[in-house]
């Protein structure tokens with residue numbers, strides 16, 4: 001896969017170089033930034049692993065996932081992010097797997113669905129290497145594909161019909177934080193932190209957070225998170241209404257799962273209908289917000305600010 005991505009990136013690079021600048025409708029500085037990006041991508045993808053595409057022929061019918069562990073027990077389907085060595089960063093393939101797992105969970109006979117992470121992180125957000133897998137249509141095509149995938153991904157959470165609970169076992173970053181506004185309950189270890197460094201990355205909010213966060217915590221607190229990138233402790237996130245309850249890390253798993261098992265014995269139809277009553281009025285609005293956020297991000301991904309921030313991370317010059 002790495003070789004293919006590298007070849008695609010180099011192909012885009014060659015065709016971009018042949019085109020005159022006026023045809024690209026971007027200024028020379030942007031062109032230089034994009035060229036640097038493509039060069040970096042080519043060098044990285046030729047030497048490193050990339051797991052950014054759904055394997056053709058993978059046996060989806062039997063629910064085999066490469067980046068998730070999905071189990072169903074005691075009326076609870078648990079979807080666990082399982083890329084602990086990458087801090088559970090969400091690769092392109094993993095976005096697809098999460099959507100598949102949620103669709104399967106919406107139809108299985110469990111009453112509650114839980115999302116959690118394996119290892120020390122809950123999730124470090126979008127895998128920044130996703131943007132190294134450039135298709136023949138170039139970076140514009142990549143941005144378009146990403147916007148469609150983002151809209152579908154967030155849409156799956158908006159439409160999820162059963163109680164959806166996040167068990168946040170450690171730090172959460174980016175899109176793994178924003179979508180928490182679409183969950184029905186969020187339990188967090190006191191080790192967890194909540195960080196949306198969009199401005200630092202030249203990005204803008206997604207996951208409907210531009211709508212849900214001001215509603216949940218008020219516009220002033222939402223601004224600190226979504227525009228200034230303030231990282232919240234679990235206690236702060238709880239005080240602001242994003243988290244339902246915080247537990248000491250030493251007893252987190254035991255306490256949370258005991259509680260969830262009790263909740264899972266409640267009548268499933270009643271819980272499902274209550275969720276509908278609570279959420280349905282908002283659904284249309286949430287889909288509209290999701291579409292707008294995805295379209296704004298499609299532009300952001302092509303900006304110098306975003307390209308430079310991504311390059312800095314990939315070339316190990318920057319972390320959060």
Ligand SMILES: CCCC/C=C/CC(=O)SCCNC(=O)CCNC(=O)[C@H](O)C(C)(C)COP(=O)(O)OP(=O)(O)OC[C@H]1O[C@@H](n2cnc3c(N)ncnc32)[C@H](O)[C@@H]1OP(=O)(O)O
Nearest residue numbers: 085086087089124125126127128129146150174175319320
């Ligand atoms: C198509 C949909 C798009 C939706 C858009 C979403 C927006 C977002 O989600 S924005 C948030 C993006 N995430 C980040 O910016 C986090 C980047 N990661 C970091 O800053 C650090 O890795 C982190 C603070 C999370 C952890 O630091 P450390 O504890 O020091 O661990 P390491 O940095 O050594 O991490 C181990 C290993 O994992 C790689 N990693 C971690 N997170 C990501 C990531 N998000 N994308 C790609 N790779 C990631 C990290 O580079 C390390 O790799 P190696 O050095 O090769 O071991």
